[in-house]
Amino acid sequence: MSPLIAFLILVGLVAIVTVIGLWGRARSAAPRAARADAIADEIVPSDARGEAATLVQFSTKFCGSCPGVARTLSALADDGTGVVHVEVDITDRPDVAAQLHILQTPTVLLLDRDGVPVSRLSGAAPRSSYVKELTRLLDSSPPSRSLPA
Known part of the structure; x- marks a missing residue:
């Protein structure tokens, strides 16, 4: 050759x-549609969930991009009325990773007011992706709320 x-x-x-x-x-x-099963209380207790939405971030101790995503999600939660950011470390919880089919970190589940996942983002997505999904959820649930872009 x-x-x-x-x-x-x-x-x-x-x-x-x-x-x-x-x-x-x-x-x-x-973003992808998430499974319609409610998140169990042992993963995210109902008293830790937001009135309108909950941003659940699954991280590990070894994840390099997880701290940046956590800052972004915390800022979004501070901006949105009734929105809460919860971080779950799955380093020592392989059962949670298997149950929710989490294959990479960070993985973010957006839960509605009832704790049902409506959206799932895997990897470090841009802030606009989180804003878009959160706004879509908040606009579909009364009363209508919006977030700054």
């Missing part, structure tokens, strides 16, 4: 792997 053909094959493979990686990264940060 000539060096030119080998080089072109190598460049083609690098391009394919790059496209797949970028697609996977974009897909993981996109």
Whole structure:
């Protein structure tokens, strides 16, 4: 095989792997519908939930992007009336990770006022993704509330 053909094959493979990686990264940060089962009280006690919504962040001790996501979610909770941010460390709770199918941290579940997950974001999503999902939930539940972008 000539060096030119080998080089072109190598460049083609690098391009394919790059496209797949970028697609996977974009897909993981996109919000997804969550399962409709209410979160158990032993994971997030009902008295720790917000009146309008709860942002539940699942983290581990070894997660590098979890502190930044926690700051973002805390700021959103401070801005939104009736919104609470709860952080759950799953380092020593593999049962919770298995039960909720958490494969990466941070994973954020947005719970409605009844503790039912309505949205799930995996990985460190941009602030706008959290705002969009939270606004969508708050606008669909009376009384209507909005958050600053």
